[in-house]
Amino acid sequence: MKTSRRTFIRTGAMAVAATALMGRSALAVQKRKGIVGLQLYSVRQEMNKDPLGSLTQLKNMGWEYVEHANYVNRKFYGWEAKEFRKVLDDLGLKMISGHTVMGRQHWDETAKDFTDSWKYTVEDAGVLGQKYVVSPSMDGSMRKTYDDFMRYMDIYNRCGVLCQKQGMKFGYHNHDFEFSERLNNEKLFDIMMKSIDPALVVIQIDIGNLFNGGAVAIDVVKQYPGRFENIHAKDAIEAKSGNAKFESCVVGEGVANVKEVLDFALRTGSGEVCIVEQESYQGRAPMDCMKLNLEVMRKWGFA
Numbered sequence: 685m686k687t688s689r690r691t692f693i694r695t696g697a698m699a700v701a702a703t704a705l706m707g708r709s710a711l712a713v714q715k716r717k718g719i720v721g722l723q724l725y726s727v728r729q730e731m732n733k734d735p736l737g738s739l740t741q742l743k744n745m746g747w748e749y750v751e752h753a754n755y756v757n758r759k760f761y762g763w764e765a766k767e768f769r770k771v772l773d774d775l776g777l778k779m780i781s782g783h784t785v786m787g788r789q790h791w792d793e794t795a796k797d798f799t800d801s802w803k804y805t806v807e808d809a810g811v812l813g814q815k816y817v818v819s820p821s822m823d824g825s826m827r828k829t830y831d832d833f834m835r836y837m838d839i840y841n842r843c844g845v846l847c848q849k850q851g852m853k854f855g856y857h858n859h860d861f862e863f864s865e866r867l868n869n870e871k872l873f874d875i876m877m878k879s880i881d882p883a884l885v886v887i888q889i890d891i892g893n894l895f896n897g898g899a900v901a902i903d904v905v906k907q908y909p910g911r912f913e914n915i916h917a918k919d920a921i922e923a924k925s926g927n928a929k930f931e932s933c934v935v936g937e938g939v940a941n942v943k944e945v946l947d948f949a950l951r952t953g954s955g956e957v958c959i960v961e962q963e964s965y966q967g968r969a970p971m972d973c974m975k976l977n978l979e980v981m982r983k984w985g986f987a
Contacts, residue, residue: 718950720987721749721780722977723916723961727970728753735761736771738971743775745975746987751781751959752812753820758804765811772812780957781816781888781914782809783857787823791839798846806843810850815957816914817847818855818888830867830875837879844884855914856880857888860928863897873899877908887911890961891940892918895930901945909952917942917981918961931964934973936980943984958986 722742724731730738731754742750750772754761760768760782772779790802809817827833843854862873877887889912891901905912919938920930935942949955960977962970981987 718956718958718986719749719780720981721751721778721957721959722747722974723751723753723783723959725753725783726960726962726974730970731761735763739771739775739777741971742974743777746978746982747974748776749778749780749959751783751818752779753783755782755784755805755808758808760808760812765808769812779812779814781818781855781959782812782814783818783820784809785821785823786819786843788826798843802843803846806847806850806852809847809852814852816853816855816886816888817843818857818886818914820857821859822856827865827867827872833867833872833875834879837876840885841879841881844881848884853884853886855886855888857916858890859893860895860897863894863899873904877911882911886914888914888916888959890916890918891942891945892916892920892930892932892938892961895920895940896928901940901942902948905945905948905952905954909948910954912949912954914957915946915949915955915959916961917946917958921966923964932962933964933966934962934968934976934980935960936984946984946986 727738727742739750752760758764763771769779784805786802786805790799790805792799806817822836825832826836840854840856847854856876858873862876863871865872867875880887889901889904891905893916894901894904917935919933919935919940919942921933921938923929923931930939932938946955946958960981962973962977965973968976978987
């Protein structure tokens with residue numbers, strides 16, 4: 685069949701338009717990726733031995749955002765806040781979030797205010813340019829009774845106000861007990877989700893940790909759609925030793941269905957920040973695992 689010049693031109697124009705539309709769609713998907721970072725606890729031994737060399741290695745792999753887990757005596761991995769900020773800037777890394785436990789000692793009940801120690805924590809986080817100040821656990825003494833727990837939920841909201849003054853949010857990172865322990869016949873996690881102000885406090889849901897508490901990640905994010913702007917992308921695999929049933933592994937190799945969880949989060953207004961964390965390595969070197977994690981996240985289209 686012969687094709688006229690006019691038909692050929694019209695068909696070609698339609699093909700060009702379709703290609704342009706596909707290109708715009710691809711870009712639209714790309715904009716939804718959000719921020720993907722790495723929790724530095726994943727390479728804790730390397731960071732303790734050689735923090736600068738380890739950060740350099742991570743940057744060379746392709747990581748751009750990191751989350752710290754070492755703040756002692758107003759120092760991050762041995763550096764004061766301004767010094768650490770310069771190290772990060774020189775490497776081209778951004779500290780999107782940080783883990784520092786907020787305990788009973790950080791609240792002055794008499795003064796009804798945070799102690800100077802905690803105020804310094806927030807101040808130094810601001811120097812690093814963090815968006816989130818996250819407490820990665822809760823001491824058992826803070827959740828003995830329902831009233832105790834609710835008092836600290838109020839303090840968490842107050843901490844959200846404190847962080848908001850420096851352009852940040854306070855956050856809480858779950859482990860497993862939040863799903864296995866109950867007060868007034870209600871899971872701690874559900875009480876927390878009802879009690880915190882989402883405008884001030886984020887729940888940084890760790891989608892691997894919760895499996896040891898008997899929860900399933902996809903069920904939790906579906907129960908609370910749109911509530912998890914900061915997610916710990918951690919996969920879980922059956923542990924070969926220790927007391928826990930599950931341990932962490934490279935994303936995509938376990939039972940957490942990480943991609944499904946992140947896809948759902950993005951579709952429902954969550955997952956603006958996604959932090960990869962891995963604490964167990966199944967015989968691999970931690971740095972090799974971090975390279976694999978980034979490769980998987982890129983393959984899935986999140987990095």
